[in-house]
Amino acid sequence: MxxxxxxxxxxxxxxxxxxxxxxxxxxxxxxxxxxxxxxxxxxxxxxxxxxxxxxxxxxxxxxxxxxxxxxxxxxxxxxxxxxxxxxxxxxxxxxxxxxPGQDKAEVSLSGPDALDAARRLTVDIGALATVALPQSPADLERIVADAKTPNGPLARFVAVRATAQEATVNVSYRCWPPERYVEVREDIRRASMPYAGAATRFPAEPFxxxxxxxxxxxxxxxxxxxxxxxxxxxxxxxxxxxxxxxxxxxxxxxxxxxxxxxxxxxxxxxxxxxxxxxxxxxxxxxxxxxxxxxxxxxxxxxxxxxxxxxxxxxxxxxxxxxxx
Structure with a gap:
């Protein structure tokens, strides 16, 4: 299917x-x-x-x-x-x-150092994550255990994937609780503000x-x-x-x-x-x-x-x- x-x-x-x-x-x-x-x-x-x-x-x-x-x-x-x-x-x-649902953002940068700025902004936005992508079977075991824990590490989280494609940073993120998307969108805008010519766009409402x-x-x-x-x-x-x-x-x-x-x-x-x-x-x-x-x-x-x-x-x- x-x-x-x-x-x-x-x-x-x-x-x-x-x-x-x-x-x-x-x-x-x-x-x-x-x-x-x-x-x-x-x-x-x-x-x-x-x-x-x-x-x-x-x-x-x-x-x-x-x-x-x-x-x-x-x-x-x-x-x-x-x-x-x-x-x-x-x-x-x-x-x-x-x-969790899913939300996406695009940040376009301009200027002579736009490519380097995009790489740096990718790191800054990635730092918004409170839970990292699992890197090992041990990480997966921990996630399963955390999901069974009341008020545990996954009670509130942000998981972020940010990649730089030339002068554009593409962001995909998930969060919990669902209403936290408003907060995360503001965090992405705030992270982008120090970069000259940054234009932040959210293509659609969060899934x-x-x-x-x-x-x-x-x-x-x-x-x-x-x-x-x-x-x-x-x-x-x-x-x-x-x-x-x-x-x-x-x-x-x-x-x-x-x-x-x-x-x-x-x-x-x-x-x-x-x-x-x-x-x-x-x-x-x-x-x-x-x-x-x-x-x-x-x-x-x-x-x-x-x-x-x-x-x-x-x-x-x-x-x-x-x-x-």
Missing amino acids: DAVPPTDIVGTGPAPAHVCGHDVHTAVGIGVAQVLARLRQQLSRTAVFLFQPAEETLSGARALIDAGVLERMGIEEIHALHCGPFPVGQFALTPGYGM PAMVCPERDANLLAHHLRRTVGRDTVTELRAAFPPFSGEDFALYLDRIPGTYTFLGVRAPGAAITTSYPHYPDFAPDERAIGVGVRAMAGWIAERTHGAQDLPGGFREAEARHRARS
């Missing part, structure tokens, strides 16, 4: 590659559809499957929404799984948290963060502990991971639902084999069956429990328009 381009593979790669788990997600989705098809006579409501491409470019969900899929299908709630660096058989939920409704995630956690096992659920207490966006945010901004990480790390395997976008990403395929059983049970239960998640599509869409 989505191949990661070489430039987005950690350390870069020779060609696009399936190193984010979308092939696993697709297999799980098809498996859940097969199970529910056999149970269709026992379902009280309709389950709709969205096989949506272009998540990596943050454009697929927008295309489906603009095409009217949510209205046409009468979708009232939405649920998703995504591969994560957790032991196979484990699920990681993010009640009240999720994944929204994905915030998982707390009540909905807690309902799913209760279901998984009851049906799969108490030890199969862990809860993240920070946005995770701080270096990727997620266009599922656009769905959750309109209707209630859940987004859960499916553990795909094989016993004894390096964390990079289960952390998306690493070149040696190799998820344990036993996770497919785990995901199918868990999500088929959850969706089947949801067809009988509409009252648990507040509101349906029309009510949620009205709230979205009011916020906009």
Whole structure:
């Protein structure tokens, strides 16, 4: 469904590659559809499957929404799984948290020393980051541990990528909490002010963060502990991971639902084999069956429990328009 381009593979790669788990997600989705098809006579409501491409470019969900899929299908709630660096058989939920959005800036410089100034400004803007890009498996292990820590290092963060292309500095950054974008934009403007002829531009509004409704995630956690096992659920207490966006945010901004990480790390395997976008990403395929059983049970239960998640599509869409 989505191949990661070489430039987005950690350390870069020779060609696009399936190193984010979308092939696993697709297999799980098809498996859940097969199970529910056999149970269709026992379902009280309709389950709709969205096989949506272009998540990596943050454009697929927008295309489906603009095409009217949510209205046409009468979708009232939405649920998703995504591969994560957790032991196979484990699920990681993010009640009240999720994944950061993304914002971009461009700073154009002029003058005889513009090229050197751009390089120096890249360093200055990079210094705004409070969390560094991981450089080793140990860094990844620490990030996973920090994401489970209430009020830990990832409770508030800024992750920045700044590069100089001739006399222009291109900036891409993510932050948490979501409203911190206002503060970070001012910091970028302030960092650029000392440079003669600096012109700072933000090409678009920030892509929204994905915030998982707390009540909905807690309902799913209760279901998984009851049906799969108490030890199969862990809860993240920070946005995770701080270096990727997620266009599922656009769905959750309109209707209630859940987004859960499916553990795909094989016993004894390096964390990079289960952390998306690493070149040696190799998820344990036993996770497919785990995901199918868990999500088929959850969706089947949801067809009988509409009252648990507040509101349906029309009510949620009205709230979205009011916020906009």
